[in-house]
Amino acid sequence: MPFSSQFDAALAAPFAARFRRLLDPADDARLHRLAAESAALTRRHFGRTMRLFAPLYLSNECINSCAYCGFSRENAILRVTLEIDEMLAEARHLAAAGFRNILLVAGEHPKFVSNGYLETCVRRLAEIIPTVALEVAPMETADYLPLVAAGAEGLVVYQETYHRPTYAEMHVHGPKKDFSWRLDCPERAAAAGFRRIGIGALFGLWDWRDEAVALAAHLDHLLRTCWKAQLTVSLPRLKPAAGDFHPRHPLPDRELIQLICALRLTFPHVGIVMSTREPAALRDVTARLGVTHMSAGSHTEPGGYTGQGQENLHLTVRGRAVACDGPAEAATEQFAISDDRTPAEVAQKLAALGLDPVWKDWDPALTPA
Numbered sequence: 001m002p003f004s005s006q007f008d009a010a011l012a013a014p015f016a017a018r019f020r021r022l023l024d025p026a027d028d029a030r031l032h033r034l035a036a037e038s039a040a041l042t043r044r045h046f047g048r049t050m051r052l053f054a055p056l057y058l059s060n061e062c063i064n065s066c067a068y069c070g071f072s073r074e075n076a077i078l079r080v081t082l083e084i085d086e087m088l089a090e091a092r093h094l095a096a097a098g099f100r101n102i103l104l105v106a107g108e109h110p111k112f113v114s115n116g117y118l119e120t121c122v123r124r125l126a127e128i129i130p131t132v133a134l135e136v137a138p139m140e141t142a143d144y145l146p147l148v149a150a151g152a153e154g155l156v157v158y159q160e161t162y163h164r165p166t167y168a169e170m171h172v173h174g175p176k177k178d179f180s181w182r183l184d185c186p187e188r189a190a191a192a193g194f195r196r197i198g199i200g201a202l203f204g205l206w207d208w209r210d211e212a213v214a215l216a217a218h219l220d221h222l223l224r225t226c227w228k229a230q231l232t233v234s235l236p237r238l239k240p241a242a243g244d245f246h247p248r249h250p251l252p253d254r255e256l257i258q259l260i261c262a263l264r265l266t267f268p269h270v271g272i273v274m275s276t277r278e279p280a281a282l283r284d285v286t287a288r289l290g291v292t293h294m295s296a297g298s299h300t301e302p303g304g305y306t307g308q309g310q311e312n313l314h315l316t317v318r319g320r321a322v323a324c325d326g327p328a329e330a331a332t333e334q335f336a337i338s339d340d341r342t343p344a345e346v347a348q349k350l351a352a353l354g355l356d357p358v359w360k361d362w363d364p365a366l367t368p369a
């Protein structure tokens, strides 16, 4: 049974109440105990490794109107979809920086980001990068199959908010309006054969404890139903972006650390991802507490690493391309990053913290024939 059909019952189940207790306000002594236990569990199950990856944005075209996102159709921004050769130039730049694990990211636009285009991107990228994951619009299982066959082994899809009224308010237009369709996406992806599945909530839209409990309930469900896949969880917090949306329910640093610990205590084997949305100092602290996967040196716009796609940049206003006032130099980013260290600097810091940066943790040759 898909999670959407069990969602309300899962939130009322004893598991949810137990997880919520881990999120109760904690004094310093309790938080230190949680942190020590979380750090020990992380070392036991993941060793001293920190898996590094980079996002590669293919396109910032989007037909959805997500109130919090810089790529929202409502925003008048500079957009582009990279050609295959341009994508490869970005990938080679990331490979030269050390990455062997790339997350392809694209907005939702059937014209620019068709399944055929994505399949070609994956196939060509997989020739030079052994670990390829996707963060793109949710699809049917049948539509995922060619992408898996082309070499995509990871799929990331965030529910954004698990609070239905807030979801409806934030997603007024476009296919993303369908809460349940998105909620069941990880199971469709697992059925298609993705080896890694990542889920998450975008913190800042609704009460952080409610979001965290629902996210934990979702993870718990996926652990039982998608047991062949490795699971990761992300806890992105809203960042400045075009559209100027401000967090309504901020998740403070201290509570974010408590949440990471609560997830580690509850799910000892699940990877926890922290992106460059977060500042360097906080990433360095959480790297020793429970986080197991990090992006580094990220750009959140297509062509951000090497300036690819400049010739095709265009200004889009409410879904229509209009003339630019002057020469355009770069596509608009999805959101601002906070940790602007280079990949080498991040790796160096991790080593100084006693951790082993892992640039490559998978190769297709490991797949049974």
Ligand code: SF4
Pocket (backbone or CB within 6 Å): 062, 063, 064, 065, 066, 069, 070, 071, 072, 073, 106, 107, 108, 176
């Ligand atoms: S969050 Fe995704 S679907 Fe929504 S506007 Fe941004 S890119 Fe499009």
